[in-house]
Amino acid sequence: MDVLNLAHGSFYMVGAYIAYSVVVATNSFWLALLVAPVLLALLGAALEVVFFRRLYRHGHLAQVLLTFGFTLVFVDLIRSQFGPTTRSIAPPPGLGGAVELFGATFSAYSLFILGVAIGVGALLLLGWRFLRVGAVLRAGVEDKEMAGLLGINLPTVFTLTFAFGAGLAGLAGVVAAPEFAIYPGMDASVLILALVVVVVGGLGSIEGAIVGSALIGLGYVIGTSLFPQFAIGLIFAVMAAVLIVRPSGLLGRRS
DSSP: OOOOOTTHHHHHHHHHHHHHHHHHHHOOHHHHHHHHHHHHHHHHHHHHHHTGGGTGGGHHHHHHHHHHHHHHHHHHHHHHHHOSOOBOOOOOTTSSSEEEETTEEEEHHHHHHHHHHHHHHHHHHHHHHHSHHHHHHHHHHHOHHHHHHTTOOHHHHHHHHHHHHHHHHHHHHHHHTTTSOBOTTHHHHHHHHHHHHHHHHOTTOHHHHHHHHHHHHHHHHHHHHHOGGGHHHHHHHHHHHHHHHOTTOSSOOOO
């Protein structure tokens, strides 16, 4: 959508807290996996209609200022409701153990996260490239006026797309909740990595995001194992090296 949304990490954080609340109330992780994305999609749709729709023509700076403000609001709302205490939930039954694979031992839940990530990425890529909604969205981002003249209801398309993105962030928060700590401000750590992935892969490219996430993920894990004090510095060094060679990112379009 060509929108720079710094509040996307906040949607991830809210999704994790919704998962925590649902699991505490019902003891069902799978129910949380259904409820959180729907609630985040509704929240995303409301924010797009009330706020983001007014900023598309004003460029990225206005979007950065607005969405950074949202991150502060969401963190304070979470802190006021749940307090500063770190919380956690257990993996669902059947995914709490270890799995032997290729001579190595892996957490069953980590493999579940990997499977969800690959599945979501593949579906996004197929939808973006081969479904009509992907073509409509690409046309709307490229030339809003012409798309409107062709009869495309861009406000509705953009609202549904933004809601879908917020729902995916909520899904990520639920899936990540049993693996990582849940605390106010957990959005900042994932947002930094997401921004690096987008920059490395290329803005507006789902293929680039997939390649960038694999590259940055491997770099972060290797850096944490070999140089734990420089792990974050290593991924920024990878980003800098990519930008020197390809300023638009690995698979981004040159403007």
